[in-house]
Amino acid sequence: MSTPQLSVVIPxxxxxxxxxxxxxxxYPALDKLGIGYEILFVNDGSRDRSAAILREQFQKRPDVTRVVLFNGNFGQHMAIMAGFEHCRGQRVVTLDADLQNPPEDTGLLLAKMDEGYDYVGSIRRQRNDSWWRHVASRAMNGLREKITRIKMTDQGCMFRAYDRNIIDAINSCKEVNTFIPALAYSFARNPAEVVVGHEERAAGESKYSLYSLIRLNFDLMTSFSLVPLQMFSMLGMLISVLSGLFFVFLVVRRLVIGPEAEGLFTLFALMFFLIGIALFGIGLLGEYVGRIYQQVRHRPRYLVEAVLEQSEKGEEGSGKGKAAAPDAAETAPRKARAKAKPAGDAAHPSLFADGEE
Known part of the structure; x- marks a missing residue:
């Protein structure tokens, strides 16, 4: 099977x-580009009929459509990682399925890469998110840039284009928790950004809650910088010095003025403040230790149950996948996939439409 020029990965x-x-x-937007392409959908353990709809679409356009089926929900970034490990294109574009980023702007990303850039991010022209997500995103962008030194104008937009060298570098990483746009930026030799459109979600609702966004930003901070730990180390040293000076002041005050109880509540307030800082620092340290714990267990990052793709002979195939462990270079080797097995016989239970068995 010939290598396509473009792969579009969609979780x-x-x-x-x-x-x-x-x-x-x-499909019409990519057809207009006039280049060979493939679309790789990664079903991240959907509980609705998404898998069945993807199967139907694969049967309609098996020449350019491939579907990776997870046997559980492992998160957007793990779905994209699986897409990277299975895609074949010389250039790869990631796109969300909610149509907030118009597929018609794919040509803008590729045109920018034609200028010699190996990684092209996107900036949403006019965001149509809720006000709190807009404010939180701007705040986290500023904090992230100061801590990690990674400059991305719009870190929350996954509509991005990657050169094959960047994809190979990402696939060589064994990280359990990561933030793909930042990881790609750290590998890019010549990154750039373009302005793209942004629309309201076509249907459904956002899968990211406030808690999920906070955890995602913790992944970003802890995966690419030790600055938070270093800041708390310096803060601890500063507080130790100030506490020592304050102790000397209290001793001198007691010798000069004598014992007094008027400052008792002030001391309590100061003590609670310092305890709060200590607890926050312990929690931050726990985030780093927790990620080390997840990494050293060497558990699979995700499990691929089946891959729907057309075999080299032009037949529709449904291959069983395997666990994608952190030390595995490739998920579900293509040579091990079954040939000429009807796509409708895939093991994933949600592949069957309503009433089918």
Whole structure:
């Protein structure tokens, strides 16, 4: 099978309401580019009919459509990592399935890469998110840039283009917790950004809660910088010096003025403040230790149950996958996949449409 010039990786999680609208816009937009392409959908353990709809679309366009099926929900970034390990294109574009980023702007990313850039991020022209997400995103962008020294104008936008060298470098990483846009930036030799459109979600609702966004930013901070720990180390030294000076002051005051109880509540307030700082520092240290714990267990980052793709002979195939462990170079080797097995016989239970068995 010839190597396509472009691979589009799309993670899917409970998107059945908007998938048909995505298909109606995505395929014509890529056809207009006039280059060889493939679209790789990664179903991240959807609990609705997303997997069945993806199977139907694969049967309609098996020449350019491939589907990776997880046997559970492992998160957006793990879905993209699986897409990177299975894609074949010389250039790779990641796109969300919610149509907030128009597929028609894919040509803008590729045109920028034609200028010699190996990694192209995107900046949403006019965000249509809720006000709190907009404010939180700007605050985290500023904090992230100061801590990690990674300059991304819009870190929350996953509509990005990667050169094959960047994809190979990402695939060589064994990290359990990571933030793909920042990881790609650290490998890029000549990164750039372009302005793209941003629309309201076509259907459904966002899969990122406030808690998920906070955890995602913890992954970003702890995976790419030790500055938070170093800041607390310096803060601890400063507080130790100030505490020593304050102790000397209290001793001198007692000798000069004598014992007094008027400052008792002030001391309590100061003590609670210092305890709060200590607890926050312990929690931050725990985040780093927790990530080390997850890494050293060497558990699979995700499990691929099946891959729907057309074999080299032009037949539809459904291959069983395997666990993608942190030390595995490739998930579900293509040579081990079954040939000429009907796509409808895939083991994933959600592949069957309503009423099918």
């Amino acid at each position: 899917v999680y409970n998107e059945e309401q908007g998938l048909h609208a995505l298909f109606d816009r995505l």
